[in-house]
Amino acid sequence: MSNSRNMMNYCPDIKVLDCTMRDGGLVNNFGFTDEFVRDLYKANVAAGVDYMEFGYRASKNMFDPKEFGKWKFTDEEDIRAIVGENNTPLKISIMADAGRCDYKTDILPKKDSVVDMVRVACYVHQIPLAIDMIEDAKSKGYEVTCNIMAVSKVSGNDLDAALRMVSASPVDVLYLVDSFGNFYPENIAYMAKKYVDSMAGKQAGFHGHNNQQLAFANTIEACRRGVNYLDATVNGMGRGAGNCYSEMLLSFLKNPKYAERPILDMVSKHLLPMRAAGLRWGYDVPYLLTGILNSHPSSAIKFIKEGRTDYSRFLSELEEMI
């Protein structure tokens, strides 16, 4: 694999993963209608998307199912109600959050599940737990990723130590995650090389956030540096500033199996009405400011919810917290 790909290449190694329901679920508390989910599944199949993430597999002991939509838990039967046996080329993933799931009991053996891939999300201090989760899912027969969150806040040699531990595990894909939308493309070039190099013989992935309107640009940059698993969401739907837009990424990639039209139809039919009904995601000034300051978007979400527009003062408040 060359260090820097040419964008005119057709790279069959590249995989697009739609995580609209998982990251977008953080916008609507996982309250997607069955019609939405069915249409999204069909659109992803038609668009040539490689993986679709249906949601989190959260612990029902820690989170009350009455307080969330069903895709916070993503039960096997709920997925099957949409996809049947999933006789399509599209693979299915779920996300298991370290410390927020009962993975030993709630993740079935692969032979009993329509899920193909388990994505283990963790913070850098949870790597030992994540490795236990990776080993558990791998031994059950799944493809497994490790998505280390908030790495723009990890200093010194902690990240290198974490990457060594993860690369020695049976994981298939290691994800670079820009949780706060803090990275510039130049940072991505550096970090992607680190991740790709550490995963020799395995794969690297990228998951971006759009705080500085760089989610797509950073995804392209990661791709140029040999990162093969690329996350995207329809219309960028995801927490706060959202993610890389599927419609941008699919039109950029040169593999003829990808088509942006089914995704455009999803935007017309579902995403625009969801926005019109009051759901909010995507770039806005407060997200730029938390992104620049490498902060969690929760304060920006609160700022917007309160109807505030005094951005300078918000910047001062953020600066007092760093």
Add this chain to the structure above:
Amino acid sequence: MSNSRNMMNYCPDIKVLDCTMRDGGLVNNFGFTDEFVRDLYKANVAAGVDYMEFGYRASKNMFDPKEFGKWKFTDEEDIRAIVGENNTPLKISIMADAGRCDYKTDILPKKDSVVDMVRVACYVHQIPLAIDMIEDAKSKGYEVTCNIMAVSKVSGNDLDAALRMVSASPVDVLYLVDSFGNFYPENIAYMAKKYVDSMAGKQAGFHGHNNQQLAFANTIEACRRGVNYLDATVNGMGRGAGNCYSEMLLSFLKNPKYAERPILDMVSKHLLPMRAAGLRWGYDVPYLLTGILNSHPSSAIKFIKEGRTDYSRFLSELEEMI
């Protein structure tokens, strides 16, 4: 100058040019209130912005002043009513559009004007006319740029021929202009090198559009490749998908003279109310599609104005026109 700058560097050669009134004027027919213009001027001074473009110097023989706001014409006395003698470090520019201005008569000698820079905009087939305009403005005492528009549609050796002609002229700055928001950062890296190399001993600039949410990313990429004159607009206000956001660019640049706070205050005080009053600019799906297809945004502007959201069909319509 190194071929690829490190973003932590403090580069005193970099200049930020605010063209909110010129490109944003295409959104509101140049109908800015005097209060807006005065506040923008003060904000740019306070933010350390290097140049502020007040508008076009269009021909009153070709365009009826009754049909446009005054910044389509940007008379000397209208600028002076805002800036007086402009006793600030901020320089003032106007744009002269090839074939749409009476530059010989309407551009005064520099000694009689508060304008510092004339930016000559042209298409590649107008280079001989542009060079006459450059020579005229230069001989009158101005800093002069040449902004060749729509170069993403110029094939073969026409662009190289144009760059040779412009670089042999007395121009100070040659602008790479991504009129249709068609370029990816990888294209910018290639084109910026071409422009910078062709302008040895002079300067290169970049003006982006945000059709693919890449205006900021492309501006950064151009900057890394030695492009020093960077266009931006407050809140990205500009035709169609708009431009690189000033608040993003200023927070990215490391020169301590730049401050994003005065720009944030402009957004709070003026840009949000303008949006609330119905003015539209910024990323939207139709602009993505014209950007991908390297088309003029006018069809997308019309599509949006008509309230259409059938994106797939719009894509088909565009494909029939290329």
